[in-house]
Amino acid sequence: MTLDRRRFLTISAASITGALLTACNADPEAAHPLLAFAERKNEGVEEALFRHDAMDRVPPGARLAGAAFPRYFVSPTVPVWDAGVRGLWRLEVSGAVRQPLSLTLNDLMDKFPRVSQTVDHFCVEGWNARAEWTGLRVSELARAAGATPDARFVDFKSFDDDYHESWDMPSAMHPQTLIAYGMDGNLLGPGHGAPARVHSPVKLGYKNTKYLTAVVFMPMKNGGYWTDRGYEWYGGT
């Protein structure tokens, strides 16, 4: 080889710098099949790590986010259920169940065991916020509706535009996965998904459908609002 050392070093330094600069803030398409493969494998790992007795624990007396708890929705304005136009709000429970249910907010509050828990909310962006959530366990809902063995996934639908997110059944049946109608001791506000929303520390925030309208048990998953926009479907913590 006649390449002298100085030139070799210059060329290698230049090509490494060049490669890094082209890579800057890039997302090379060619790697996407590999990334999709990794996501499927990671899903398997995450499901294997998932346990119903692994709980999110917030120490007693921890400071809650309160009014600073971020609000978000995908509609241009805050979605509010207008009973005058749409009739009384009801939660429809359907799909792979023996007994489909249509429940009013009072039904949710009175016919199911009421659970209050102070837990983390983990946002995909990286922050976490604490609040006390009150509601009923999704597992109670599944029991009341008689979810069949076909129910391997659950879709949580919303009246916030076309927002929905489907979940794997084990995550939905986690004891900390709630249909919440209360937050920090008050009824859920319009900024946080009133009248009822999904809240669970076992999934990232975007999986926690707000402005809930329907819970559909399904044999197949059907993506979700952010999932269809490229975020990972599992989104578990």
Added chain:
Amino acid sequence: MTPSLVRRNHWVVRLTHWVNVVAVTIMVGSGLRIFNAHPAFARPGERFPLNPWEGHGVPDWLTFGAWLGGARHWHFAAMWLLVVNGLIYVAFLALHGEWREVTPHRGDLRAAIEMIKFYLFVNKTHPRQGKHNALQKSAYFAMTVLGVILVLSGLAIWKPVSLGFITALFVNYKWARVVHFTAMALLVVLILGHIVMVFAVDPYSLRSMISGWYNDAKSPEARNARPFYHLFGPGRSAKATPADEHAA
């Protein structure tokens, strides 16, 4: 100067080194992209005075993955490359006995001071401290330790519920995130220092990380080389000899 070629780096070390370059580059770039989605450590409604740049992200050109979701796909794919490669490296060092060359020993502090004294022109001759001098040894050891901390704190923020016992090692999710970011920043500083020192003190070692061969006659000890010595010092005499070119 007659070249005295020696085998310096085993192929496992060379391979894992360059795979690590790729893995760490992707992990740091995509990690910074994820960080930029919310470049702060405070929970909503709280403050985090320890970070003077709270709320300020890093420049886009330092990031990789284009957007939050894309960067997460890269981060969670490349983490396997990083971890498997790291395990191969550590297992090799453990089984091959080479861990002795990159772990701290008694007297290393004194040896490091000797190195600093030499670099600061207090001492005239380059100390001879084995394959790596004490400064290198502590840097390489620290990098491995930071790697372990990064993987553990990474698991802590990836799975704060499923792997809550790991998150608890770092107090909670928020502090695990702080540790993850800080360890990354320290690792980047060490890597930049490493790259500068390779080119400034021992550019001949680059060959040993590619082909495995090293010319002992060109070692910093043999050349009595301080940083940038080959550019500015009387050591211009250490210019490559023709015989050496062929070996390269």
